[in-house]
Amino acid sequence: MTAVADVVAPDARKAGRGVYRTGVILLCAWVIVPLYLLFVNTMSSPETVNSFPKSFIPEFNMGSLNFFMGFQGILMALWNSVVVAVLTMVMSITIGAPAGYALSRFEFRGKELFRLLILLTRAFPLPLLALPLAVLFIRTGLDDTAFGLSLVHTTLAIPFAVLITFSLFSGIPLELEEAAWTLGCTRLTAFTKVILPLVLPGITASAIFAFVISWNEVFAAAVLTIENRTLPAFLLQTLGEAPLHLKFAGGFILVVPALIFIFAVRKYLFAMWGIANR
C-alpha cells in the first residue's frame, strides 16, 4: 500500500497542481472575460458591435462613451448614487454591527426569532413595498431625498450586515475579551482595543456588501427619487431598450465606479481571507 502510494505521489501532486492552476485560471476567466468583452464593445463603433465574429481587440472608438458624457444629468446621478451608497454603508454598519455583536455575545429571550425576523426584511419584494413606502415618504417629506432612499437600502443591507458581523464576532474567543477585562479594560475599551481591530476587515467586507446592494438597487430608487435620481434609476431604465452599443457603454459606466471602489478597499477584503495584507 505505502509503496504504491510512494510511487504515485509525485504524479498525483503534479496532477493536483494542474487541477489547482486550471481552477484558478477558470475562476479568473469567469470574472474577467465578461468584463473584458464589456470593455471591448464599449470601445467599438456601433457597426462592430452588431457584427459577428467579435474582435477581441478594442478599436478605441469613443462614440458610445461620448454620448453619455453629453447625457443630461448623468454626473448628478452618479453623485447621488455615491451619496446614497455611502449613507447606506454607514447606517447599515452602525445598526448591523452592534446587532451582530449582541447576537454572538449575549443570551436573551427571542434570540432565534430575532435572527429569523432579520432575514424577513428580504422576504418581501420591493415592488410590493414601494407603493406604501412612497405614500409614507411623500407625507413625511422624506420623498426624493438621498437620506430617505438610503433608509430603504439600509433595510435591504442590514440582514447581511448582521449575519456577517455575527459570524465574525462568534469567531473571536470570548477569552480574549475576558483577558482584556482582567487587565483593566472596561467592556467598551476591551471592544475598541482588542475586538475591533480583529473584526475591522470583516466589517469592511459587509460595508462593501451594503455599498453594492445600494448601488445595484433600481426599483425603489426609481419610485422614491425624482430630482435626486441615482445612477441605476437614471440609466438602467433608458438602457433596456437602447441600441446594443449604448447598452454596452451604459453597462460599462454602471460597473466602473463600483469596481474602482472595490479595488480601493481590496486590502481589507484580502486581510479577511487571511491573505497577506498588501
Next chain:
Amino acid sequence: MSIHSKLAGAVSGVAMLVGAAAVQAETLFWSTQARPAEEAQAMRTEVLGGFDGEVDYQPNEDGPWLTRLQAELQAGSGSIDLLGSLHGNFSAMNPEDLMDLGDLGVMSASDTFNDLAMLGTDSLHYMPWMQASYIMAANTEALQYLPEGADINALTYDQLIAWAANVEDATGQKKFGFPAGPKGLKHRFFQGYLYPSYTDGVVRTFASPEAVTAWEKFKELWSHTNPASTNFSFMQEQLLNGDAWIVFDHTSRLAQAFNERPDDFVAFPAPAGPTGRGFMPVLAGVAIPRTAPDAESAKALVAYLMQPETQIATLKATNFFPVVDVELPDDLPPSVKAAGEAVATMSGSADANPGLLPAGLGSMGGDFNRVYVDTFERIVLAGQPIEQVLEDQKKRLEKIMNETGAPCWAPDAPSDGPCPVE
C-alpha cells in the same frame, strides 16, 4: 474621533440633501415613452428645449411609472406635472384622477383618437400625443427570394410563408424574425394583424373555425421562423446582425436599422389574409394628474406639444407620427421615411382592414393580452391541439369581457352589452 467626525459629516450631508429637495421649479414630465437613451436625449434637447420654461423629462418603465403615480394620488400631493404614456395605461386608470383637458382648445385631428381619450366619459382626460403602428421590414438580400408574382407592397400571408420558406431553402437558415421575447409585442400581432386578417374580428371570432385556420397558418410561418425568436424583443437588432431577414415589429423598434444602414433594408405593409389586410395603430397620450403641483405650466406644455412644429420634432426624436394635421418636411430621418411610406401604403391599400386599440378593458388590459400570449405559447411553442386551446382560452376571454363589460371595437361588429365571444 474619526467615527464622530464621520457621523457629523453624514448628518450635515443629510441636512443639505433634505434642504436641497425643497427647491423645485421645473415641470416634471413623467413618461413611459421615448425611453431608449438616444430618444430620451432627443426629447430633452430637440423637443422640450424649445418650450418656454424648464422641463424635467423622466422616462420610466411601466412598473415604477405607475407605482410612483399611484403613491402621489394616494398621498394627495405630488411632484409629477405631466404624464406621458400609451392609451392602455391611461385606460386602466380612474378618469377622475386625470384633469379634464377639454378647455385647452387643442385636440388631435382624429375623432377616433379623441373618443378613446375620453376614457368612456364625455370629456377629454388625456391628450392624444403621437401615434405609430406595426409594419414589416426586410433585408434587401431577401428580396431575390420573393415568390413569383408577389408584390412586396401587397403580400398575402401565404406569400409571406412561401417567401420565408424560399429563404430557408436557399440559405439553410430560418430567417423570419418575430418579436416573441419577454419584452416583444407579439400580442399586438395576434390582436391587430392575424385575427383581423383571417376572422375579421378579435373577440367575437376568437375560437371560430377561421381562427383555427389563422393559427394553422401561423404555425406554418413559425416553422420557417428563427427559433431564437422567443428571445427577440427589438427586431432592429436582429435585422442589423443578420439573424433575421424578414421581420414584423413596432415602427420605433425598427428605426435603428433604417437609420444605421438605410440602403440595406426595406419597409413594407403587413400581409393580407382572407378578410383583408388587418393592422392596428399605437396611440400615446399626455395627461395631467389631479395632484400636479403646477397644472398651469403643465397645460402650457400640453399645448406646446400639440403644435405642428413640436409634433415634427417629436417625430424625428421618437419615430412616433403626429396626431395633428402637419406638412411633413423633406429632411426626415430614413427610418421615418421608410415607416411613413409603409404605413401609408398599408392604410391606403384596397383591402385595408384597420382595427382599433382594445378599449374599455380598464385594469384588465394585461389579462386580455395574456390570453393571446398564452394561446400562442400553447399552440405554437407547446404544440397543443388548436381547437382545444381555443376552447380553454375562450372561457378566460369571456370572463374578462363580462367583468369589464367592454363593448366590441373594430373590426368586431358593434355589440350592445359586453363584447360576446361567439
